[in-house]
Amino acid sequence: MTVVNAASDQSGYQVTDDDLDFLRISREMFDSWARGESPLAVSPADYLHLRTTLFAALREDGIGDADVRLQGSSARFFSSPMKPMLYSRAELVQEFLDQYGRLPDRYETDRMEQRLGSRWSAPGPRQRPFDALFVIGAAAEAGDLDFQVSSDAARSMIEAAVQELGLSVNDIRAKHKDYNFFQKQLTETRFIHLSLWRTKASELIRRPVSVAIFDGTGPPVSTNGPVSSHFQPSDWLVQE
DSSP states (O other): OOEEEEEEOTTOOEEEHHHHHHTTOOHHHHHHHHTTSSOTTSOHHHHHHHHHHHHHHHHHTTOOSOEEEEESHHHHSBOOTTSBOOOSHHHHHHHHHHHHSSOOOHHHHHHHHHHHHTTOOSSSOSBOBTTHHHHHTOOSSOOOEEEEEEOHHHHHHHHHHHHTTTOOGGGTTOBOTTTOOBOHHHHHHHOHHHHHHHHHHHHHHTSOEEEEEEOTTOSOOOOSSSOOOSOOTTOEEOOO
């Protein structure tokens, strides 16, 4: 069992080559991630194309001041501590229910347990490794690429659109109540080129791509838990 030194979670669990095999992450893909060349599940060539076309779409939508960062396990290998790894049968069934909107049958439940047990048992990784729940069968989709865009220009355009209705953004729920990004119903209809980019990007890499837009100062500092999505020195910066 070879330990992969570049990846460990907050409990100190270190990723091994066997973990990479289980998660269907090639060593070439992992090394590109460790060097900061491309996030997990995206080739360096595809990542270059995504970056180039993303900034072009932002400019076409009038967003020239964007600070863009990649969040989530595709950038960090592990999900945040707010998303612990699942080990019990009950946890797997609950996740399946949340993801698929139905209870798994007995075979599906036994298969999730078997797949999980073939690689990990508690204590294993405390945080969820990239694509772990998808490989186990508890998640309906592969892990996404989660782009965080912070822009005063975007904020001003959203505010202007609401003001045309004789309202201010304070009169409606313009931002997500928990995470403080602008509601995606607002941003996806206001920023058409960015919305189209997201769709095409997802088709290119064959996994979900999400875009969350914040004020230019970025997500607020969180004091309610161990993780804040406010700007961090360790963030994966996306540059054209």
